[in-house]
Amino acid sequence: MNDQQMNQLLKMAGHLFRPNPWHGVSTWSDQAEKEINAYIEIVPTDRVKYEIDKETGYLKVDRPQKFSNVIPALYGLIPRTYSAEKSAKYTMEQTGRDGLFGDADPIDICVLTEKTISHGDILVNCVPIGGFRMLDGGEVDDKIVAVLKDDAIFGEMKDISDCPESILNKLKHYFLTYKEIPAEGQKAxxxxxxxxxREEALKIIDLGIEDYNDKFSTEWFVNKAND
Incomplete structure (x- = not known):
């Protein structure tokens, strides 16, 4: 079974069963326009960190938020992406660092919108405008920044340079502090x-797609089905 046949099979299965948002949803909602699907796990009103269960595709509780860390945007993953060898190699080239490795997760995405969206476990159509190059220890853990398509406030933004610095600072502060444990004096x-x-963000997404295709071949899915 080739990749085209695999995609057709996934599409057919999606009409009968709920697809795993990581594996069963297309990366691009409109590839020509470079618009992507994003699966949202948590929203700014959440006081619990939710995360996709990679085996089942259901949303699960990862951990309660113990402190006042509030994500200032919709947050989730880009379907059919993965951070591994190619993503790590590119980051090492860009940073001059050695010994980096992908975090073995889908690429993370923050989606800006003026609307109050009350819960996660949804798909949104969005437009990447840039991102943060983030390292978590030795792991490559980029955060793509996107805007909700046709959003009344953010929808006109085409590049990260269009985004107010105050919003970027809020995102930056969240990611630099959300794993800290103040009571224990631990700094992440x-x-x-x-x-x-934007152009760099699209490059990161393309590398994530390549890493995904390297990791999750048709043979991998067949073997998984036979387990």
Whole structure:
């Protein structure tokens, strides 16, 4: 079974069963316009961190938020992406660092919108405008920044340079502090090495798609089905 046949099979299965949002949903909602689907796990009103269960595709509780860390945007993953060798190699080239590796997760995405969306476990159509190059220890953990398509406030933004600095600072502060445990005096080993624009974000997404295709071949899915 080739990739085209695999995509057709996934599409047919999606009409009968709920697809796993990571594996069963297309990355692009409109590839020509570079618009993507994003699966949203948590929203700014959440006081619990939800995360996709990679085996089943259901949303699960990862951990309660113990402190006042509030994500200032919709937050989730880009379907059919993965952070592994190619993503890590590119990041090492861009940063001059050695010994980095992908975090073995889908690429994360923040989606800006003026609307109050009350819960996650949804798909949204969005437009990437840039991202943060983030390292978590030695792991490559980029955060793509996008805007909800046709959003009344953010929808006209085409590049990260169009985004107010105050919003970017809020996102940056969240990611630099959300794993800290103040009561225990522990600081997370997270650093943001740079901010990049739309073209770079699309490059990161393309590398994530390549890493995904390298990891999750048709043979992998067949073997998984036979387990």
């Amino acid at each position: 080993k997270i650093e943001i090495t740079g901010l990049y624009g």
